[in-house]
Structure formats: structure tokens, C-alpha cells
Amino acid sequence: MSAPIVIHRPSPTGGxxxxxxxxIAGLAYEDHNVVKFLRRxxxxxxxxxxxxxxxxxxxxxxx
Numbered sequence: 866m867s868a869p870i871v872i873h874r875p876s877p878t879g880g881x882x883x884x885x886x887x888x889i890a891g892l893a894y895e896d897h898n899v900v901k902f903l904r905r906x907x908x909x910x911x912x913x914x915x916x917x918x919x920x921x922x923x924x925x926x927x928x
């Protein structure tokens with residue numbers, strides 16, 4: 866089963882909302898925040914996810 870991980874556009878406060886499987890995981894300000902959300906959701910960390918600066922939402926999938 867594939868689990869979509871979406872790192873959304875920056876919010877007005879500078880953080881990015883992260884959703885995992887359609888559920889809000891939290892607000893990330895740095896890479897380590899995303900890693901923490903993945904661990905909390907019991908998903909493997911994936912090298913295919915990354916921080917995209919000011920670009921649009923970034924989507925990845927973990928096995």
C-alpha cells in the first residue's frame with residue numbers, strides 16, 4: 866500500500882503543513898520536522914522526499 870506524503874506550500878508563518886495519508890501530521894519548518902512526522906506515522910524515511918524552497922507542494926510516497 867502506498868502512503869502519500871504531501872509537503873504543502875509555506876504558510877504565512879513560514880512553516881509547511883505536512884499531510885500523510887490525507888491526515889494533517891503537523892507543521893514543518895525544517896527537514897527534521899518531516900522526519901519526525903514520518904517516524905510518528907510509522908513510515909520509513911525516504912530519500913525521494915525533499916525540501917523545495919518556495920516552490921509548490923511536494924509529494925512523495927513511502928512503501
